[in-house]
Amino acid sequence: MNSTVLPLFSPITFGRASEEIVLQVEAAIVDGRLAPGERLPSEREMQRQFGKGRGVIREAIKTLVQKGLLEVRKGAKGGAYVRKLDVGKVSESLALFLKQEPVAPEHLIEFRESIDRAITQLAMTRAAQEDKDELHAKARQLEALLAQDDPDLTVTGELDRELNLMLARMAGNPLLEWVMQALQMGLGSSDHALYEDPVFREKAAANWSDTAGAIARGELMQALGFIGHHYVLLRQCVRSRSQGSPETEIPFLADSSETP
Amino acid sequence: MNSTVLPLFSPITFGRASEEIVLQVEAAIVDGRLAPGERLPSEREMQRQFGKGRGVIREAIKTLVQKGLLEVRKGAKGGAYVRKLDVGKVSESLALFLKQEPVAPEHLIEFRESIDRAITQLAMTRAAQEDKDELHAKARQLEALLAQDDPDLTVTGELDRELNLMLARMAGNPLLEWVMQALQMGLGSSDHALYEDPVFREKAAANWSDTAGAIARGELMQALGFIGHHYVLLRQCVRSRSQGSPETEIPFLADSSETP
DNA sequence: TGCCGTAAATGGTACGACCATAGCCTGGCA
């Protein structure tokens, strides 16, 4: 390797040193001069190359780790390794943001409905028939699970999440898939409220099944209609819960200021 | 203040110390025990409270700054202040991700088209008439600018960005507004390619004006039609550029593998 | 009363030392 000479980095002379180091390393990574899996010089070696104290180097590495660009391993053959960014880091950032910035449930539902409609239209025209059939099968499986007297909400929640992600994948657009992933990871999908309530539970599951069926049969308008119905149910459920139990555990159900 | 006793933090005994500190402070912030604008103890004071070295404290603070939860000021009355998270941090994370994960232009266009349609429909039903008129006026202004022989692309680009954000704001849903912001900040909106080309420039501007006009008059179907046309133009432009000049400067125009 | 200089608090940096860990290498044992 090039462990002897590494002309990648140059000494720091101004400003906050660690920030400058962050910029240099980050630039090297996005330029491709440092590829994922590659190992940076050791902290003591970088200390020498940058002409700065080790603490500064460590703080820069900490920042880059937080950005998701590096991972560090200790021990021999340890060090900072370039990491391929994944969408999870974005979702994490989004989730933290949404924790501090409560979103009205109506806005969340509205957004999800928009994305869902776009995904469905694309999935219908692009996905393979076998994928559509598998989606339908999974939806019927969810329906069957929720028809039981005491369904395991952990399992059904996971299945619902899987259905959403599968549909998003079928749309064949990574951006839509990432948004759906971020929604799922970022705020627990809010659908679990739907499944906790025995009244809505079966309706919602049946609706999922109807939607998947329409998608499998290629009936676009019908599928969009079912999706609309899903969100009608969700809105009803959210409204009844926010009225019925003021001490709800779901944080973002608190401030609903626009239900006329 | 409570600068004498601060029972918020407890000493670290296991694992990576700085990570534990990050978790404790982050928890205190999202719980509201530390409100935006509040000041954390000084590094030396926290060093005492956590029972750890100052370097560890500094690394934890660096991480929290990167997360967007803190900002630090130096000098007397300096220190780490709790910061209100803004969506810019999410956009930043997204932009970095998209730099490492090139997105096919067709996918980007498709996504933007979905969002645009959703925004337009909502804006049309919700926005005040005066906002719609202002949007139309701005669009006509853009059209006039681009009709000149040598338009200032910096100004027109900024105006286009402003138009998009204004429309998103008119939709009255913060999530859609944030997504549009993230798109604009994250990848320069890709529309600038449209305005650089004299052939597409005027068509695109006229189309913006038509769209805004339809919105102002409340003609939904017509507005959606114009939006569709905007993306037809954008697709044509992108295709012609990727064929004509292989050395295009726009990074994500490189890998287009699905134009049949 | 108003201005300026000094003191104090605080983050920023440097250096040195030591510990903990993970891979490796060597030597001894079966």
Place this chain on the structure above:
DNA sequence: TGCCAGGCTATGGTCGTACCATTTACGGCA
């Protein structure tokens, strides 16, 4: 000859001290 154990070494993780740079506040002086 083959395998296993123990030590060796590179590397991150932590600690402590000292000093520098900057910003605010306070107090003395004109």
